[in-house]
Amino acid sequence: MCLLALIGGMATGTTALYGTGLDFSSVFPRLSRVQATLLVGALSIGFVFAGRFGLDLVRSISAFATVIITCTTPWMVVMMLGYWTRRGWYDPEALQVFNRRQRGGRYWFAHGWNWRGVTAWWVSALTGVLFTNLPGQFVGPLGGLANGVDIGLPVSLVAAAVLFLTLLRLFPEPRAVYGPEGARLARTADVPVPPVTGPGDEGALSDPSATLPA
Incomplete structure (x- = not known):
């Protein structure tokens, strides 16, 4: 069950990350889709760690x-x-x-x-x-x-x-x-x-x- 939840979460997260990166590259045309996705992914990881260890x-x-x-x-x-x-x-x-x-x-x-x-x-x-x-x-x-x-x-x-x-x-x-x-x-x-x-x-x-x- 844990593995199933992990795979499901990764699938959902990947789709959300791709869509967000695509939208971000449209708002900031100077960034390619790969650059925008990497930037959004890095920011997301930072927010997750900040929320887990620094905030409620x-x-x-x-x-x-x-x-x-x-x-x-x-x-x-x-x-x-x-x-x-x-x-x-x-x-x-x-x-x-x-x-x-x-x-x-x-x-x-x-x-x-x-x-x-x-x-x-x-x-x-x-x-x-x-x-x-x-x-x-x-x-x-x-x-x-x-x-x-x-x-x-x-x-x-x-x-x-x-x-x-x-x-x-x-x-x-x-x-x-x-x-x-x-x-x-x-x-x-x-x-x-x-x-x-x-x-x-x-x-x-x-x-x-x-x-x-x-």
Whole structure:
């Protein structure tokens, strides 16, 4: 039984580590998948040892999981609203710019960052953490405003939705990021698509005038 549990744990851990390394290399394109996976693995081992020998492991994991959920769920809201405002339309080729170590394209935004989504995410995540209330584990500065009830997650969800949609209205995204049917509940700006440069930049995506497929 111990061997079975060990093999099962290794299989689950390997899958989780690979997925995390893959995502990490997408966020930080300068790192290869191998480098990102090794870095994430080393950090994970460090956290495990720190939790085992330096902290109350069970309590720390519980608090950490709650904070992680509070911080990551707003990003899911931003992604779903982005999908909804785009009417489900994305350019698959343009999405590969980061993986190909290139620059430019319809999703390049500001130096590769969509600051509207990033701003909505970190502001709402920080707001949610401020309202988190885990007695004996972690209580945010505003965690006591709801009479001891942990409202960090719902606050972060609402904040992400309101802030992201507001930013889309105040600071329109380029028309090229939306499909032929246009945006839903969001304004757009007619700006040129920056050319794709970098390895293998030959093709339609390198044409600044390429805004939408016919």
